[in-house]
Amino acid sequence: MIALNQRLQAVSQYIKGPILADIGSDHAYLPIYAIQNELCQTVIAGEVVRGPFEAAHLNVEKYGLNQSIDVKLGNGLEVIEENNKVDSITICGMGGPLIASIIENGKSKLKNHPRLILQSNIQTYTLRKVLHRLNYHIIDEALIEEKGHIYEIVVAEFGSEDTDVYDLKFGPILLRQKSDLFFKKWNRELEALENIKSNLDSNKHSHRLSEINNEIKMIQEVLK
CATH class of the missing domain: 1.20.5 (Single alpha-helices involved in coiled-coils or other helix-helix interfaces)
Incomplete structure (x- = not known):
């Protein structure tokens, strides 16, 4: 069984539905963990950089999960088919503006209204603005401290909700808590x-x- 760091462990708790797409999957640790712990049935593991893409392939083979995890080389949500049935999308370990641009540029892949589970390193404000613009509302948020850095996790589902500048900057749920x-x-x-x-x-x-x-x-x- 594979072990995850604290951040990815926290992210994994929000995965729902049989099909997950993990974007910027790096070494495919999250997909492997998700399958091993029956959090989903199949995963698309997308990676834009060839080194981590190849490492992901090797890890998936090592754990014998080729039938469950499809490792794809591609930029952002382009690794997801147009008529997809993806239930959850995870994007972790990036800055808020980069995650926001991935979602914005790949919005045609959100027609199935998957849950978005996003772990931002910095500037989550930009990310929340794009979610609001795409008619997604935040259903949960978390702060995780790891190695002296504080990370934000934002979980969003399709459906509009009133929001203000304070919600966007600080996070509606984090602000209440x-x-x-x-x-x-x-x-x-x-x-x-x-x-x-x-x-x-x-x-x-x-x-x-x-x-x-x-x-x-x-x-x-x-x-x-």
């Missing part, structure tokens, strides 16, 4: 913004300063 990790993450963010601000020239960078001041104000408001 306000866990210790939430405070830790946003206090760190606040410190980083204050540091950037102290290095900016008020004449040369007035627009950027205004943006930072607005962001600082929002974070301080939420952390009260």
